[in-house]
Amino acid sequence: MxxxxxxxxxxxxxxxxxxxxxxxxxxxxxxxxxxxxxxxxxxxxxxxxxxxxxxxxxxxxxxxxxNAWPDASRIGTIARMEVHGDAGGEIDFDAREVGGDALAWIAENxxxxxxxxxxxxxxxxxxxxxxxxxxxxxxxxxxxxxxxxxxxxxxxxxxxxxxxxxxxxxxxxxxxxxDAYGQSGVVANFHCERPHGDIARQWFTGDAILAWLPMAGNYMSMVWSMSEPDALLALDDDAFCARVAEAGASALGQLTLASRPAAFPLxxxxxxxxxxxxxxxxxxxxxxxxxxxxxxxxxxxxxxxxxxxxxxxxxxxxxxxxxxxxxxxxxxxxxxxxxxxxxxxKLFHGKDLPALSWLRNTGLNLTNRLTPLKRELVRHAIGF
Ligand SMILES: Cc1cc2nc3c(=O)[nH]c(=O)nc-3n(C[C@H](O)[C@H](O)[C@H](O)COP(=O)(O)OP(=O)(O)OC[C@H]3O[C@@H](n4cnc5c(N)ncnc54)[C@H](O)[C@@H]3O)c2cc1C
CATH class of the missing domain: 3.50.50.60 (FAD/NAD(P)-binding domain)
Structure with missing residues (x-):
């Protein structure tokens, strides 16, 4: 040297x-x-x-x-993931399908x-x-x-x-x-009324993608990718929580804000x-x-x-x-x-084409039934 x-x-x-x-x-x-x-x-x-x-x-x-994996007290576990399409399509992944305990762990930056x-x-x-x-x-x-x-x-x-x-x-x-996606990721954390059960949930709704990720305790973290975040960010705390809960079909009951919402360009x-x-x-x-x-x-x-x-x-x-x-x-x-x-x-963003909507939702349902393909997808996604 x-x-x-x-x-x-x-x-x-x-x-x-x-x-x-x-x-x-x-x-x-x-x-x-x-x-x-x-x-x-x-x-x-x-x-x-x-x-x-x-x-x-x-x-x-x-x-x-x-030696830098942090103390478990603030680490959440994703044991299962449920993905919902915009017209009835669904797929779920479970760590047990590939003999693991977790698909991923959720940690704060x-x-x-x-x-x-x-x-x-x-x-x-x-x-x-x-x-x-x-x-x-x-x-x-x-x-x-x-x-x-x-x-x-x-x-x-x-x-x-x-x-x-x-x-x-x-x-x-x-x-x-x-290349700008013309979207922002809105992030915020919430305390949930109902247990999240270590399940990550994701909804593709045509023009937006909403993800709820299970954190330690009974908290969850949201990443909501959308084109027009300003109206959502302008809501007061109660209205903001109600809007997020409604977008996720109230799957975790009432939500209470645990961090200030922020948006970042994608x-x-x-x-x-x-x-x-x-x-x-x-x-x-x-x-x-x-x-x-x-x-x-x-x-x-x-x-x-x-x-x-x-x-x-x-x-x-x-x-x-x-x-x-x-x-x-x-x-x-x-x-x-x-x-x-x-x-x-792009597949989920092309909301105005009926053929695309059929393809993406049928694709999710079909993949969900094809156990070997699904198992391979899980293995690939989690890097076993
Ligand atoms: C606001 C925000 C929210 C995000 N939320 C999510 C999320 O919820 N989920 C997700 O998966 N990803 C998210 N991302 C993306 C994610 O943060 C990045 O993929 C990840 O942080 C990349 O890590 P990095 O170390 O490469 O870069 P960074 O985390 O950006 O770190 C870069 C570091 O370099 C330093 N630095 C920058 N310029 C200089 C310089 N000239 N000289 C010296 N130091 C410099 C910065 O201070 C910083 O510490 C988010 C990004 C942003 C900006």
Whole structure:
């Protein structure tokens, strides 16, 4: 490492950047993590974070392997999933069909983040927070990052884990195709009158997709993708809860708000490449997907696991052939997920075509009856 401050400098200490830092450090790499914000986890158990994730079994194993799977007190379990089409179509998935305990676990963003950040110091990761990078330059054998406070960091590789509007992606000249869905995801958490029974529920209603995900205790988290969120967000708390309960056929009785509702725009981001000379992208910097399958962060964790496995033990952590192999390895999984989510979105969004409505609802019912196909879908979805 002569002449280098680290093997790898990671820009962005969100879930994906922090998990990559731990995985590389575990493999013996010297890692510096640059996070633009100053994270504060002192009040992590106060209230509920509206940004939640359904973490797949494969990614739970990845996080457990990093000793960063959080305490179970705020983790919900999805043991079963029920999906309702817009004209009578239905399909359900049960973890027991594939011999598992859970299809996925529900965790809050900050609960997962706190568990990862708690491990960074003891794992020997050099953390620089509250500072942003100002310039990135690369040459054949090294990358250099200049920070806004004047510091310079030289490394074999710079990783952009800095989210959907990635600064690293832009600096590296990796142009991305950005397609807006013309929809926002409205998120909020609720206390439920009736037990959720560890069941995730999803309704496709033509122009909108509503998901209720079971959280710890008897709370649930909603992600409602819709074109016109303003009218919903303008409702007072009681009217908002009544509207959400009604949209889910009052399946969980009366709802009480447990976090402020928020909306985020949905975009499909596809960079032409996710590696450049001495640079790699992971997580939302490398791709985004529609949240209807809850796979955004799961793809990101698998980027981190794959990159760490490829460069963890390499002589040169920024070797071009390894970076190309990382890109090839992830391309298929990411493209398949983007295609599936995008295809489902379009299938259910074409509400004015009667043939499409028949196809999607009949398709759900048929698949529900085809046990082997369904079992394969469950296995694929949860990464057994
Ligand atoms: C408001 C909101 C709600 C969401 N809700 C859901 C949901 O309910 N379910 C779901 O599956 N997905 C949701 N998503 C998507 C999900 O959050 C992402 O897929 C996931 O967070 C990707 O993780 P990441 O670590 O790649 O990026 P991010 O979580 O975006 O983390 C990027 C990190 O980089 C830091 N950073 C950014 N720029 C710089 C810079 N220039 N220098 C240094 N640091 C920088 C940021 O501070 C941040 O810590 C939501 C996204 C948003 C924005």
């Amino acid at each position: 002569k002449g280098f401050d680290a093997d790898v400098v990671i820009v962005g200490g969100g879930l994906v950047g922090a998990s990559l830092a731990l995985a590389l450090s575990q493999a013996g790499r010297q890692v510096t993590l640059v996070e633009g914000q100053q994270p504060d986890f002192s009040r992590v158990t106060e209230g509920w974070d509206a940004r939640i994730y359904a973490v797949s079994p494969a990614n739970r194993r990845f996080l457990s392997g990093l 900050r609960w997962l983040l706190a568990a990862l950040w708690a491990r960074l110091a003891e794992a020997g990761v050099d953390v620089v927070s509250g500072v942003k990078p100002a310039a990135l330059s690369t040459r054949a054998d090294a990358a250099e990052l200049e920070l806004s406070d004047g510091r310079r960091l030289a490394a074999r590789l710079v990783v952009g884990a800095d989210g959907a509007n990635s600064w690293v992606r832009e600096q590296a000249g990796l142009t991305a195709r950005v 975009r499909l981001i596809r960079p032409e490449a996710v590696v450049a000379e001495r640079v790699a992208l992971v997580g939302d910097a490398a791709h985004t997907v529609h949240p209807l399958a809850g796979q955004g962060v799961n793809l990101g964790f698998q980027d981190a696991a794959t990159l760490a496995e490829l460069i963890g033990g390499a002589r040169d952590a920024g070797d071009w052939l390894l970076l190309r192999r990382y890109e090839r390895t992830r391309r298929e999984a990411v493209a398949a997920m983007q295609l599936t989510c995008d295809g489902l979105f």
